[in-house]
Amino acid sequence: MVSKSQIKFIKNLQQKKYRTEHKLFVVEGIKVVKELVKANMKPYAIYTTSNAILAEESFKCELISEADLKKISALKTPNNILAVFHQAKAAEIAEDNWLVALDDVRDPGNLGTIIRLCDWFGITNLFCSSQTVDCYNPKTLQATMGSMARVNIVYGNLEDFLQATKIPVYGAFMDGKNVYKEDFTIKKGILVMGNEANGVSPEVEALITKKISIPQFGTKTTESLNVATATAILLNEIRRG
Amino acid sequence: MVSKSQIKFIKNLQQKKYRTEHKLFVVEGIKVVKELVKANMKPYAIYTTSNAILAEESFKCELISEADLKKISALKTPNNILAVFHQAKAAEIAEDNWLVALDDVRDPGNLGTIIRLCDWFGITNLFCSSQTVDCYNPKTLQATMGSMARVNIVYGNLEDFLQATKIPVYGAFMDGKNVYKEDFTIKKGILVMGNEANGVSPEVEALITKKISIPQFGTKTTESLNVATATAILLNEIRRG
Known part of the structure; x- marks a missing residue:
């Protein structure tokens, strides 16, 4: 169950100004979510409609209904997983390469x-x-x-x-x-x-x-x-x- | 003025089977239309909402209303020109390069x-x-x-x-x-x-x-x-x- 305020919050992250303000971003699809977790990007929240993902994957995620996923997704045909990640903090650019x-x-x-x-x-x-x-x-x-x-x-x-x-x-x-x-x-x-x-x-x-x-x-x-x-x-x- | 049957015909060309059947295709935007005309692709019909294009360009086109253009366009925000071209006839492949x-x-x-x-x-x-x-x-x-x-x-x-x-x-x-x-x-x-x-x-x-x-x-x-x-x-x- 995703609360109304959470839905609104996640939908807002489709806009750059909210992403920048909260230093968060949204991705959809198991492949990219796994890649980002593996690369040590810090999840803020991960939502899935799939019991299999919930059982198999090592990252913490919340089981939600397809109706809820549809509400927070930016896609016409949502995948079975949506994740909110913290934006990486930009490091100073090293000019050694x-x-x-x-x-x-x-x-x-x-x-x-x-x-x-x-x-x-x-x-x-x-x-x-x-x-x-x-x-x-x-x-x-x-x-x-x-x-x-x-x-x-x-x-x-x-x-x-x-x-x-x-x-x-x-x-x-x-x-x-x-x-x-x-x-x-x-x-x-x-x-x-x-x-x-x-x-x-x-x-x-x-x-x-x-x-x-x-x-x-x-x-x-x-x-x-x-x-x-x-x-x-x-x-x-x-x-x- | 674009007739109802023309509108339907052009809209149908958004689907591959109609394009293949009629050996036609649709492009939108002055740049690509000019490029194709210049490259000797054969126009079937060109529609524009712009008097300037009608006056300036050497190719034959028909002045239509913005409402009509919206009806035949595949774009949310149509350009001011849409053209239907004949598909190029595929030539035999020369294996000299x-x-x-x-x-x-x-x-x-x-x-x-x-x-x-x-x-x-x-x-x-x-x-x-x-x-x-x-x-x-x-x-x-x-x-x-x-x-x-x-x-x-x-x-x-x-x-x-x-x-x-x-x-x-x-x-x-x-x-x-x-x-x-x-x-x-x-x-x-x-x-x-x-x-x-x-x-x-x-x-x-x-x-x-x-x-x-x-x-x-x-x-x-x-x-x-x-x-x-x-x-x-x-x-x-x-x-x-």
Whole structure:
């Protein structure tokens, strides 16, 4: 049984301002819940409609009715489990390795894919400009899976951050230097990726030391690669050396 | 003014069986309409609520009311233009270059991203297994932009296709050979990418000559990369040589 006030509280967490205020977020589905628990994310409350989950899983959860789950779920067809987790406390960014910085990436799916890519390529720090979409957006969480727990995500003023850094700043541009000719034996740097529609903003561009570009092999068009696929290719280039 | 029967006809095209039956598809938004017209895709009908578009654009379109556009649109908040195009006739696949083959990719966004990647990397042929999501799905079209017009997409039996081919067949697997060690100076081959949840099916796996894999640099997990980002990285590896 979920009380009316709890239902309201959990529904409110669908909005960023409530998530930020309470430092909580919601995920749905057994796979991601298990991943986050395994990665030592701290649960606030876990609700399930499944006796099997209640019996099998080591984490503490509360059995509720399907009607109640429907009330707290953001999904049209709810899974059998919904969990509220505490947001990870952002740690200070160590500049001893490569890191990724996002300049106003707005699509939650793109952000989720980028977090997952950071995790795959051993990038443990992700800096997001203040206007970048919330990493606890449900669509972002859906795309990140458990990676969320392994990447330190910090929101802040990107210009200030780039002005203060002492490591090289690379940025993805349509007219940058061919990335295949770049020397990535260097062990630290920042890769800046821009907004979906406008790319890197002029203010941020002014703080970039190396502009890089992925060569186009097909018919030359004005279209660019999607920011998440471009990040995939560039992180692969950086790590392959 | 759009007649009732036209409204019904266009709404029906939201379903794959009607699109296939009539060999038509629907796109919304000026950018993609312009891209497809420019790429010589043949319009069947174009509707707009904008006098400016009617006056400025060279293609023939019909001025309709916002109420009518809302009736034929699949979007909650319609753009000011909706177009019905003829589906491109699939051409025979020439095996004189690299091509991509998909084994039951189900997410329309992933398919759209992969089509866009093919276009970027000069892959002009894409073979889709019969169970792969329809390339004229609205979410696919949203992700492809104009690339759709530059990639020849063929649906069919993937096993038969791979059995008949004379060029090498590469496939993406978690336990494949490190792709960085692969010699991609060869000028033709097939890259097979698997289903989001299950990867490449055993039947298709049996027809693959080289299993390749993208190295993981972060904490080793059982999670894989998303199929679209993995395709991005592998096509980049193939083209960089």
